[in-house]
Amino acid sequence: MEIEEAHLLFRPMRLLLVADSLDVGGAERHVVELTSGLVRQGHSVTLACSVQGALTPLAEQAGVQVQPLLGRLVKRRLSLRYAWQLARLIRRDRFDLVHAHLFASALASAYATLGTDTPLVITEHSQATWRSRSACRYSQWSYSQAKHIIAVSREIKWRLVEQDGIPYDRVSVIMNAVSPAPDRSKTRAPGLPDVPQESPLVGVVTRLQPEKGVVYFLEAAASILRHLPQVHFLIIGNGPLGRTLRMYVGQLGIQEHVHFLGFRLDARALVGSLDVLVVPSLSEGTPLVTLEAMAAGVPVVASAVGGIPEQIRHEGEGLLVPPGNAQALGEAILRLLHHPTLMQRLGQAGQQRAAAQFRLETMVQQTEDIYRATLGWPTSIAIESEALDGPLTEKGR
Template sequence: MKRVSVLFALTQPVRGGVEEVVLALARRLDPSEFRLALAAPAPLLEAFAPDLTGVAIETEAVEAESWRRRDEIARLSKFIARLKPDIVNAHLFRSTAVAAPLARWHGARVVETYHGREGWRRGLLGGSFLPDRLLSRLVDRVIAVSEAARAFLIAGKGYDPRKIVVVPNGRDLSVFRPGAGGQAVRKELGIDRATPLVGVIGRLEEQKGHVYMLEAWPSVLAEFPDARLLLVGDGSLRGALERRAQDLGIAASVRFAGFRSDVPRVLDALDVLALPSLYEGMPLTAIEASAMAKPVVATAVDGTPEVIREGRTGRLVPPRDVVALSRALRSVLRDPAAAQRMGSAGRDLVFNRFDLTRQVDATARVYRETAGVLPQRVAA
C-alpha cells in the first residue's frame, strides 16, 4: 500500500484546541502509511517544536490566512508544489479558503476539518455562508468533530451531507490519571488542599467566555469566601480580563497562570472545571477534565452536550448566563459527594467514546479513502 502524503494547513499562531488536534494526529499517524507536512505560522511551529521532536514531519512557516498576503500565499503555493501531497487537510474556514484552491491548482485533494462556529463570522459579509458553500465545491471530504458540527454544516452552511463524516475529537487518555500531581500544583500555586478551586483552561479569547466566568465569580465568593479561580491559557484578552477582575473586586481570588503544558496535573488540582464558551466544536478540555474524574460546568453549545451530560457528568447552562453559571458552580461545590459521582461517570463516558486511538484510526481511513487507497464510503 502506497504511503499517503498529507499536508496540514493551519492559520492561527496561538496553540489551542484545533492545533492540539493536528499535533495529536502528527504524533500518532503511522509514518509507514503517511508522509506528513505542516504549514503554519512561525509562533505555532515554535510552540509545537518540543512535542514534534522525533516526529517525521516537514514544516513550513507561513501565515497565509488571507489572499491579501501575496508573499505568504506564494510561499504556501511553492511548498505545496514541492511536496506534491495527495491531500491537503485544512482546519477552519480561513485556512480552507486559501489552502483548498491552491491544493486543487496543484492537483491535490482536499479534506476540510470543521471544528465548529467561528467568532469572526458576523455581520452582512462575515455572517454569510455563501462563500462556504462555493468553497465546499473544492472540498472532497469534510470531517466534522461532532454531530452538532455536522448538523450545522448541512442546515447552516448548505454543505452536501454525502461529503461529511463525523470523527469526534479524542485525547490520549492514558496520561489522565486521577491523583497524579494535583497536590503539587496546589502547593506551587500557594492554594491549600481544602480550598475550593475552580479552573478554566483555554485561550484567553472572546470565544471562551472568560468574562462571564469573572462576572459569575462574586456570587460564588459570597457562598465560598475562600474559593479560588484559576485561569490557564494565554491570549489577546489577558490584559482586559485582569482589569475586569480588578473592577469586580475579585482579583485577589483569581490567578492567571498562563499557558501550561502539564494539563493533567492542573486538572487534578481542581474541584470543578468551568467551560463558559460561547461556541465549541468538540471541547478537548471537557474530555480531559472528565478523564480526570472532574465534574464540569459548561455552556450547552454545539458539541459540548455530547461530552457533558446534564446532572450526570456535570452541569449545563445557557451561554452568557452569569446567574445560571454561578448557580451551577455553587451547586457542585456545595455537594462534594455528588461532584465525585459526576466525575466518575464522566470518566467512564469519555473512555468509552473519546479515546485518541479511535479518532486517529477514523481520520486515517478518511485520508486513505480520499486519496483513493481505500474505496470511499458515502456518508448518510
C-alpha cells in the same frame, strides 16, 4: 480482498496537514495530536503553518516535519502569499492528500490545490460565529473545492449543510479525542498559586477572547465567594481580553481569589488539579479541555453550546447551563462544591465515557479512513463493516 486492494489498505500515505499556526489552542492541539498519531501509523506527515508556536517541539518530537511558510501569523483572513507558498510546497513534495484546519489555512489550501490532482480535506472546528458575510462566501468557496469535510460535532455538520449548503454526504462527523490522562495525583501540580490545600480550585482553560465567556465565569466567581469564601479561581490561557478581564476582577473586588496563570504548556496537568473545570463559552466546537477534564475524572460545568452536549450529558458526566448566564453558572458550580459525592460520581462517569467514546486511536483511524475513501483506496475493516453507516454517511444531526 484483492491483492492490489490489500496493498493500498496498508500503503503509507504522504500527507500535508495545514494549520494557521502552532500556538496553543484547541484546534492547534488537535492537529498536533492527529499528526503525531498518523506518524505512529507509519505515514509521512508534514505540518505546514504560517508561523510556528509553542506546540512545535511536541510535533517535531513525534516525528512530524514542521514547515513554517511565512514570518507572521495568518488568521481569519485571505493571504495569497500563504497560498502561493503552500502551492510551491505541494508541487515540490507531491503529497497524496492535503488536510486543512482553520479558516485561513483552509482558504489558502483551496487556492494552492487548484489545478492539481491532490485532493483536499477540510476540518471545521467551530460554528464560526465570527464570520462576516464576505468571510462566509470565502468559506463556502473553500468548502466547494474540498473533496470531503470533517466536522468535529453534529451541530457543526448541521451548520455546514443547512447554512453553507454543503451536500450531506460530503460531510463526516469525527469527534475530538484525547489520550488517557496520567494518574490523578492527590497533591496539586507544581506552579499553582500558593493557596491552602483545603481550598477548592475552580478553573477555566481557554483563550481570552469574547466568545469564550470568561466574563461570566468571573461574575459567577463573585457570586460563589459570597457563599464559599475559601474558593479560588484559576484562569489558564492568554488572549486579547487579558487586560480587560484583570481590570474587571478588580471592579468585582475578587482579586485575592482569582489567579491569572497565562499560557501554560502543562495546562493538562493543571486541569487534573482542579476540583471543577468550567467551560463558559458562548460558542464552541468540541473543546479538548472538556475531554481532558473527563479523562482526569474532574467534573465539568459547561455551557450547552456547540458540541459540548455531545461530550457531556447533563447530570450524567457534568452539569450544563445556558450560555451567557452567570447566575446559572454560579449555581451549578456551587451545587457541585456543596455536594462532594455528586462531584465524585460525575467525575468517575466522565472518566468512563472519555475512555469509551473519545479515544485518540479511534479518531486517528477514522481520519485515516476518510483519507483513503477520498483517494478511492480501500478503508479498514472497521470502516467497511460499520462506519459506512457512521462517519462517512452519518444519519441525523
